[in-house]
Amino acid sequence: NAGVTQTPKFQVLKTGQSMTLQCAQDMNHEYMSWYRQDPGMGLRLIHYSVGAGITDQGEVPNGYNVSRSTTEDFPLRLLSAAPSQTSVYFCASRMGLMKETQYFGPGTRLLVL
Amino acid sequence: GESVGLHLPTLSVQEGDNSIINCAYSNSASDYFIWYKQESGKGPQFIIDIRSNMDKRQGQRVTVLLNKTVKHLSLQIAATQPGDSAVYFCAENTGFQKLVFGTGTRLLVSP
Numbered sequence: 001n002a003g004v005t006q007t008p009k010f011q012v013l014k015t016g017q018s019m020t021l022q023c024a025q026d027m028n029h030e031y032m033s034w035y036r037q038d039p040g041m042g043l044r045l046i047h048y049s050v051g052a053g054i055t056d057q058g059e060v061p062n063g064y065n066v067s068r069s070t071t072e073d074f075p076l077r078l079l080s081a082a083p084s085q086t087s088v089y090f091c092a093s094r095m096g097l098m099k100e101t102q103y104f105g106p107g108t109r110l111l112v113l
Numbered sequence: 114g115e116s117v118g119l120h121l122p123t124l125s126v127q128e129g130d131n132s133i134i135n136c137a138y139s140n141s142a143s144d145y146f147i148w149y150k151q152e153s154g155k156g157p158q159f160i161i162d163i164r165s166n167m168d169k170r171q172g173q174r175v176t177v178l179l180n181k182t183v184k185h186l187s188l189q190i191a192a193t194q195p196g197d198s199a200v201y202f203c204a205e206n207t208g209f210q211k212l213v214f215g216t217g218t219r220l221l222v223s224p
Contacts (some may be wrong), residue, residue, distance in 0.1 A: 004156075040121075042214030043157070044204065053122075090156050102212070104156030 002026050004105035006091050012111045013081040019077040021108050023091030029103075031094045032074040033058070034066065036087040037107075043090065049074055081112045121200060123219040132190040134218045136203035141184060143213075145206035148188045151217070152199045157173060160188070160201075190220075198222045 033048035045058030047069040065077040094102040144165040149157035176189040202217035
């Protein structure tokens with residue numbers, strides 16, 4: 001198993017550009033989520049999904065869209081990038097909804113100029 | 114311990130020492146807690162977890178202690194090794210789908 005994979009590893013965007021951060025897992029996990037990690041702050045939940053076709057907002061959803069058409073994939077879209085979205089983004093997955101080990105991907109480092 | 118701010122608190126230890134990393138959590142209703150290790154440039158890695166009906170849980174070289182009275186969690190690493198150098202942070206489950214993460218403590222292990 002590859003676990004949770006994320007692409008790209010690094011990305012530089014100009015303000016107003018759009019892009020999609022890719023996330024995939026091969027563990028047949030139902031629950032997937034996106035976090036951002038900023039200096040001096042803990043991981044903050046952006047969006048999550050409890051299964052294919054179901055998504056919901058986390059703590060900091062503004063400026064981001066997600067979709068979950070398959071169990072394996074959970075892309076995160078930035079429609080119009082802003083400097084405030086400069087961060088490291090982590091995708092995570094786990095089998096169940098509660099009290100299950102959550103596996104994180106290696107992260108995508110995003111710089112918005 | 115952990116704090117909100119621009120600079121992570123740092124714990125420096127010698128190889129072979131025992132390390133204790135502390136975490137103060139916020140929600141008295143939280144019922145599940147996790148410790149993660151994050152090495153530079155990598156995603157967080159699960160270390161150990163504990164449910165609120167326990168006050169101690171042991172893994173391989175790691176022990177987590179939970180004190181619900183003062184809302185405090187600690188991670189003890191026995192015989193710390195250079196490979197243990199990383200940022201460690203705790204997370205609390207405050208409710209459905211809600212994991213709240215601490216900001217982390219940097220552990221530096223000198224040979």
